Amino acid sequence: MKKHTLSSFKTLLVTAATTACLMSASAQALTLKLATDSGTQGSPAGDALKKWGELIEQRSGGEIKTKVYYQNELGGQQEVFDLHVAGDVDVMLNWPMTSYDKRIGVIYTPYMTLSWDEALNAYSPGGWVNNMLGGIYQDIGLKFFGPWPEGFNGVGSRGKYALNIADAEGLKVRTMTVFPAPQTMQALGYQTAAIDWGEVYTALQTGVVDGEAGNVIYWDYEYFRDSLDYYVQTKHFFMTGILSMNLDSWNGMSEEEQKVVSEAALEIMNDQFKAAKEQDDHYIAEAHKAGMEYFEPSDEQIREFAKAAREKVWPLMDQEIGSEIMETIRANATPL
Numbered sequence: 001m002k003k004h005t006l007s008s009f010k011t012l013l014v015t016a017a018t019t020a021c022l023m024s025a026s027a028q029a030l031t032l033k034l035a036t037d038s039g040t041q042g043s044p045a046g047d048a049l050k051k052w053g054e055l056i057e058q059r060s061g062g063e064i065k066t067k068v069y070y071q072n073e074l075g076g077q078q079e080v081f082d083l084h085v086a087g088d089v090d091v092m093l094n095w096p097m098t099s100y101d102k103r104i105g106v107i108y109t110p111y112m113t114l115s116w117d118e119a120l121n122a123y124s125p126g127g128w129v130n131n132m133l134g135g136i137y138q139d140i141g142l143k144f145f146g147p148w149p150e151g152f153n154g155v156g157s158r159g160k161y162a163l164n165i166a167d168a169e170g171l172k173v174r175t176m177t178v179f180p181a182p183q184t185m186q187a188l189g190y191q192t193a194a195i196d197w198g199e200v201y202t203a204l205q206t207g208v209v210d211g212e213a214g215n216v217i218y219w220d221y222e223y224f225r226d227s228l229d230y231y232v233q234t235k236h237f238f239m240t241g242i243l244s245m246n247l248d249s250w251n252g253m254s255e256e257e258q259k260v261v262s263e264a265a266l267e268i269m270n271d272q273f274k275a276a277k278e279q280d281d282h283y284i285a286e287a288h289k290a291g292m293e294y295f296e297p298s299d300e301q302i303r304e305f306a307k308a309a310r311e312k313v314w315p316l317m318d319q320e321i322g323s324e325i326m327e328t329i330r331a332n333a334t335p336l
Contacts, residue, residue, distance in 0.1 A: 030063060030064050030065060030257075031064075031065040031066070031067060032053075032056065032064060032065070032066050032067070032090040032091055032249070032261075033066075033067050033069065033088070033089050033090050033091070034049055034052060034053050034066055034067065034068045034069065034089075034090070034091040034092070034093075035049075035068070035069040035070075035073070035074055035080055035083070035084070035089045035091075035092055035093075035094075036049045036069075036070060036071060036092065036093045036094060036241075037071065037076070037077040037080045037081065037092070037094045037095060037197070038071055038077065038094075038095055038197055038219075038241075039070060039071050039093070040070050040071050041070045043071075043222070044218065044279060045071075045093055045148070045241060046070050046071070048093060048148060048268050048271070048272065049068055049070070049093045050068055051268060051271075052091070052093070052243075052264055052265065052268045053066035053067075053068050054066075055264035055267060055268075056260055056261055056264050059260045059263070059264060060257065060260045063257070064257060064260065064261075066091075069089070071197075071198075072198055074089065076196050076197070076198050077094075077095065077097060077177075077196060077197055077198075078097050078099065078177070078196070080092070080094070081094060081096060081097045081099075081100075084142070084244070084246060085100055085140060085141055085142065085246070086246075087246045087248050087249055089246070090245060090246050090249040091244070091245045091246075091249075091261070092242075092243075092244050092245075093148055093241050093242070093243055093268075094241060094242055094244065095176075095239075095241055095242070096242050096244075097177075097178055098178045098179055100140045101136060101139060101140045102179060102320045102321050103136045103139075103321045103322065103325060104133075104136055104137075104140075105178060105179050105180060105317070105320065105321050106129065106132055106133065106136070106321060106325055106329070107129070107133070107147075107237075107240060107242075108176075108178060108179070108180060108181060108184075108237055109180075109237075109314075109317060109329055110180065110184040110187075110236045110237060110306070110309035110310070110313055110314075111235070111236060111305070111306035111309050111310060111333070111334070112129070112238065112329055112332075112333045112334070113238055113333065113334050114235060114302060114306065114334040115334070116151070116152075116277055118334055119149070119152075119238040120149065120273060120276075122332065123146075123147040123149055123238075123240060124273065125146060128328065128332045129147075130146065130147065132325060132328065133147075133242070137242075137244060138247065141246065141247045141248065142244045142245065142246060142247055143244060143245040143246070143247050143250040144242070144243075144244055145243040145244060145245065145262060145265035145266070145269065146242075146243050146265065146266065146269040147240040147241070147242060147243070147269065148240060148241035148242065148243055148268070148269060148272045149238070149239075149240040149241075149272055149273060149276045150215075150216045150218070150239040150240060150241070150276060150279075150280070151216045151238070151239060151276055151277065151279075151280040152216065152233055152235040152237070152238055152239070152280075153213075153214065153215050153216050153233075153234070153235070153236065153237050153238075153239045154213075154216070154217065154231055154232050154233035154234045154235070154236075155171075155173055155185075155190075155211055155212070155213040155231070155232045155234055156211050156212045156213075156215075156217070156220035156224060156228040156230065156231045156292075157171060157173065157210055157211030157212075157228060157229065157230050157231075157232075158204075158210060158211065158227060158228050158229045158230070159210065159229065160210070160230075161229075161230035161232050161293075161295065162188075162189065162190075162232065163232060163295060163297050163301055164189075164301055164304060165188055165189035165304060165305070165308060166189065167189070168188055168189030168190045169189055170191070171190050171191065171210050171211060172190070172191040172192065172193060172208075172209050172210050172211075173185055173190050173191070173192060173193070173209055173210065173211040173212060173213040174192075174193055174194075174195045174200050174203055174204075174209045174211070174212045174213060174214065175192050175193070175194050175195075175213050175214055176194065176197075176214045177194045177195070177196055179316075179320055180313050180316060180317060180320070181194065181213075181214060181237075182194050183312070183313050183316060184236050184237070184309050184313050185213050185236070186312075187308045187309045187311075187312040187313050188234065188236065188305050188308060188309065189308075190213065192213075193208060193209050195208075195209070197214075200212055200223070200224070201223060201224065201227075204224055204227045204228070205227065211228065212224060212228070213234075213236075215239065216239050216280055216283075217231050217233070217280065217283050217284055217287055217294070218279065218280070218283040220287075220292075221283050221286055221287040221290065221292065222283075225287065225290045225291075225292055228292060229291075229292065229293065230292065230293045230294075230295065231287060231292055231293070231294050231295070232295045232296075232297065233294070233295070233296050233297070234297065234302075234305055235297075235302055235305075236305065236309060243265045243268060243269060245261065245265075303336055306336055307336055310336070314326060314329075314330075
């Protein structure tokens, strides 16, 4: 009897320990790590990520917990995207890197669209750019929810600015480290240095570069307005973040949990589609107040830039992301 009691007690201990482990694993499985590679707490991107997490928790009735990580808290852009693909970051609002699949560079195709209406139609659910991105993301193990549009980008610089290709000579600007960002700015007449976002401030302060050519005006105003004198909205890229989830994390959830996450993502995306143009206009005005001179090139000047980029960069993209994708882009891009 004594041996039986001891044996039963041991069994109970093992069962309790196993149950505790399973409960712990279950708790971990229902905790999603959310991260953005660009955007501190309180920034538009940071606020969007925070709201996404809050919506997930609220709509799951607290069954899904979220942990939010902002810019540089988990590393630089490439490091955080690596974590996302590996599954160590479940959910992201990111400006994706092309290291895993160069076809992601479709969002960095210069001068695909030249107006807000054309761009938003292309990136909206059912739009021709949106449709291409879903399959590409799945191939690298990510669930594509949709874009988080910011607007057309430009070149922030000090001491000198360029409204045409000839005037860009001698200006060295920072570009994103993804293809074809450097190639695009070189086509527009600039010298380039591909620099990670986290190192841009130092590069400007030390004179490594004369300007920054990767973002909408918000980022140059918010981070570098003391270093930059001018902003020219060259419109070479329509900038958009991407809302995505690691596919293994996605498949590991129940259908109800998936619905919660995807519907929250859709709300975040729709919010930004409505707010993007207003946000961009707001920060143009703020940059003016801060003493930055803002220039919007004429249609003729934009066409000069666009023609040069399409002639020099698009053939390179045929080789890098494939002629099939480029045929779709050529068929749908804004006519010049």
